[in-house]
Amino acid sequence: MQEQSIDLLRDEARRLLSLELGLLHHVQEGEGVLSDDRGDEHQTFSKANVTQEIGYLEGELAKIRELKMVLAVVGTMKAGKSTTINAIVGHEVLPNRNRPMTALPTLIEHTPGQVEPVLELKNCKPINDLIVQLGKVISSDRGDAALQNLERTDDMLDLLKLIDQRGSFKALYEGSENIFWFLKSLNDLVRLAAFLGVDFPFGSYSSIDDYPVIRIEFSHLGHAAGQGKLALLDTPGPNEAGQQHLRKMLKEQLKKASAVLAVMDFTQLKSDADEQVRKELDEIADIAEGRLFALVNKFDQRDRNGDSADQTRTFVAESLMNRRLDAADVYPVSSRWGYLASRAQQEIANHGKLPEAKRGQNAWVEDFGQLVLGMEWEDALQDTELVQRGASHLWKKSNFAEPLEKVIFKAHRQAAVMALSSAASKLVDTATRLARFLEVRDTALAKSAEELQEQIGSLRADIAMIDRLEQDSEESSQNALAEIKCEMSMTFTELAEAIKHEVGEGFKAGKRQEQQQAVARMQEQHAPTMAGLLKGAFSTWLGGEGARRARNGFDFEFDEKSPVINFDQKSEAEALLKKIEDGVHSIISDGEVELVKRMGEILKDFRITFAVDIEAEANKLIAGLNERLNRSGFSIDVKIPDTTPLTLRYTAGEVLRDSVDSKNRNVTRSRRSKGAWGTICSWFGTSDWGWEEYTVKQGYYAVDINKVRKAIDVSIEHLFKDLEASAADTIAQPLKEGLHTFFDQLKGSIESIRSDLQQSIRDQERSQDEQIALAGLLSSYKHRVVPIKRDSEELLRDVSLAGVPA
Structure with a gap:
């Protein structure tokens, strides 16, 4: 049913786009209908901008035909991005090398029926021109000297040979091996150009239409009905050569992408590289929040003590991605x-068995065999049923089915809805403006020049009124933002006091535990080893040192006022910090909920104020304008930003990670003296006589509560700064932009009407016959645009109801 509905909506969108394009072409060609803007005029439709409008609609029509959805794939260092893309595709379309491989962003398109991959690079001339340029540099003395320090891998030597022989890249490559050669050579070409100080022509590849495209059928999608075309966008990583030239362009592509898949390395999540990983992911999340999915690769390398799948999900979502x-x-x-599982299943489905692994070809078969079938894998490959079961089991163990279903399949089905929504919105926008333009021009023909000048004067007064309303709204918005800033400051003061109390309570609990451990150590060390009357008598008589130790209770001086808490076990020290972390996190979480709630109330009050004081006046102004011009009104709504993205990204575990210090202390212990005297004293169980002292080093773990306080204070200070920056990004800037858009659209619409009326005055300078002919054209176009506008609005509603397929 979903597929039938999408097909009907797509047919309707095509029909309406064709009709609207046809009408715009007629308007473009109609005698006297369009003219050039003069001076400060901005007509709704002019000879210049109608060509742009036609281009936009033709672009929407092309997207409707293809219904393409792009999923950008980004990866942290050595996360296995290429392997992940190969797993999604079910075929080795990208080579695996130990160094970065993606010199240019590369599209991998799902193309049903395309069994073997093909790569196309339509715009290969800039790269071939670069090869000629590099050849000249290499043949020079400077280039020849520079090459002496070049790392000469086999791939680089192949590229140098190509340049020396004046070879060039082709526009089309078929088969995995040829594609691998091209991608590796392209990557080495970028590196060689940088090495020789020659600019790579990145500017020629600034559009997604210029990227290399690999077309192949994704094995798990096959011929599944999705109506939309799905493409993966393999993006250069942070260490790719030349990536700084692509940074701005890639950010734009990530913004436009339907979704972003971030590939991470499970084995590196908590390593020393964690900070670099966090920085990379923060940049990605800034761009793709709400459309971001994370694939934590290499989970097969988890040992018995490693985090479980649920623990990994929580760690990535809360710690790495800051919720x-x-x-x-x-x-x-x-x-x-x-x-490996996907490739094996595909081979069995297509050929009934796996291919032979020999002479360096089909190396994946050996990898699969050794992993799934064991030491005798070569013989076991002949048992197709066994191989099939092994592949199915490996696929299940890979955990790839879930993201494939919830991300990839859904994206494939969603492609049609997104493209249709974009087309329907553009159809409604163009039809609405065209209807208004034709209405104004047609109505104005029946008015005198004096009446039109009066209307133009009124419109200028309207624009002046809007300027005053804009000033009032800016003052109101500044007051709201100042109130929000004050609220944040008050919240953080309260948080700081609550956290100070929480840390103090944790310190007291730690000191109590420290004292209990010291008492237990003393009792264990000096426990009596012999009972009896003589032992009791001699213990009492020979007291002294033992009594001193009993009073002290420790092998080292205990100072309850010291900020340092000492623990015998690291786990005990970490448990104290964990308790403090949990308390601080709870306080901040509660504060966050209250802060976001209060900000929402402030913005709600601003929205009410805006509606009563500003929007109502604007609507009143528009109503008067509509009445004057005898035409339909239009509605514009300011967008007040959502406060949900405004969160306090506190990660206590990272803040307190280094708060436990491992140390050693000298501990004095006692043992029986050697010889007869020690033996005799042992008979009586003496506490002091017959003993000798010795010193040993004992490990312990210290928590400096002042260090903890300082770490938390610094973190909270950074947290407040981050929140201020976040408030600027998620509230202040969107609010400013929303108000600017409101008034810009309002003034722009009125300014367009004023410009259209100016043209209408010039229309009256035409001859009577010309005016009659123009009136006929305008009336004809008006009648044609009405059903297009009506049907486009219905299409937009229907697409909205269709939503995203489940």
Whole structure:
């Protein structure tokens, strides 16, 4: 039913786009209908901008035909991005090398029926021109000297040979091996150009239409009905050569992408590289929040003591991504297992068996065999049923089925809805403005020049009124933002006091535990070893040192006022910090809920004020304008930003990670003296006589509560600064932009009407016959645009109801 509905909506969108394009072409060609803007005029439709409008609609029509959805794939260092893409595709379309491989962003398009991959690079001339340029540099003395220091891998030597022989890249490559050669050579070409100081022509590849495209059928999608075309966008990583030239362009592509898949390395999540990973992910989350999914690769390398899948999801969502990602959108997987299983299943489905692995070809078969079938894998490959079961089991163990279903399949089905929504919105926008333009021009023909000048004067007064309303709204918005800033400051003062109390309570609990441990050590060390009357008598008589130790209770001086708490076990020290962390996190979480709630109330009050004082006046102004011009009104609504993205990204575990210090202390212990005297004293169980002292080093773990306080204070200070920056990004800037858009659209619409009336005055300078002919054209176009506008609005509603397929 979903597929039939999408097909009907797509047919309707095509029909309406064709009709609207046809009408615009007629308007463009109609004698006297369009003219050039003069001076400060901005007509709704002019000879210049109608060509742009036609281009926009033709672009929407092209997207409707293809219904393409792009999923950008980004990866942290050595996360296995290429392997992950191969697993999604079910075929090795990208080579795996130990160094960065994606010199240019590369599209991988799902193309049903395309069994073997093909790569197309339509715009290969800039690269071939670069090869000629590099050849000249290399043949020079400077280039020849520079090459002496070049790392000469086999791939680089192949590229140098190509340049020396004046070879060039082709526009089309077929088969995995040829594609691998092209991608590796392209990557080395970027590196060689940088090495020789020659600019790579990145500017020629600034559009997604210029990227290399690999077309192949994704094995798990096959011929599944999705109506939309799905493409993966393989993006350069942070260490790719030349990526700084692509940074701005890539950010734009990530913004436009339907979704973003961030590939991470399970084995590196908590390593020393964690800070670099966090920085990379923060940049990605800034761009793709709400459309971001995380694939935690190499989960197959988890040992018995490693985090479980649920623990990994929580860690990534809350610690690495600072709760900017839902744990349900984090998928621990093994891309290598997923790729091997998928490839094996595909080979069996297509050929009934796996191919032979020999002479360096089909190396994946050996990897699969050793992993799934064991030491005798070569013989076991002949048992197709066994191989099929093994591939199915490996696919299940890879955990790839869940993200494939919830991210990839859904994206494929969603492609049609997104493209249709974009087309329907553009149809409504163009039809509405065209209807208004034709209405104004047609109505104005029946008015005198004096009446039109009076209307133009009124419109200028309207624009002046809007300027005053804009000033009032800016003052009101500044007051709201000042109130929000004050609220944040008060909240953080309260948080700081509550956290100070929480840390103090944790310190007291730690000191109590420290004292209890010291008492237990003393009792264990000096426990009596012999009972009896003589032992009791001699213990009492020979007291002294033992009594001193009993009073002290420790092997080292205990100072309850010292900020340092000492523990015998690291786990005990970490448990104290964990308790403090949990308390601080709870305080901040509660504060966050209250802060966001209060900000929402402030913005709600501003929205009410805006509606009563500003929007109502604007609507009154528009109503008067409509009445004057005898035409339909239009509605514009300011967008007040959502406060949900405004969160306090506190990660206590990171703040207190280094608060436990491992130390050693000298501990004095006692043992029986050697010889007869020690033996005799042992008979009587003496506490002091017959003993000798010795010193040993004993490990302990210290928590400096002042260091903890300082770490938390610094973190809270950074937290407040981050919140201020976040408030600027998520509230102040969107509010400013929303108000600007409101008034810009309002003034722009009125300014367009004024410009259209100016043209109408010039229309009256035409001859009577010309005016009659123009009136006929305008009336004809008006009648044609009405059903287009009506049907476009209905299409937009229907697409909205269709929503995203489940």
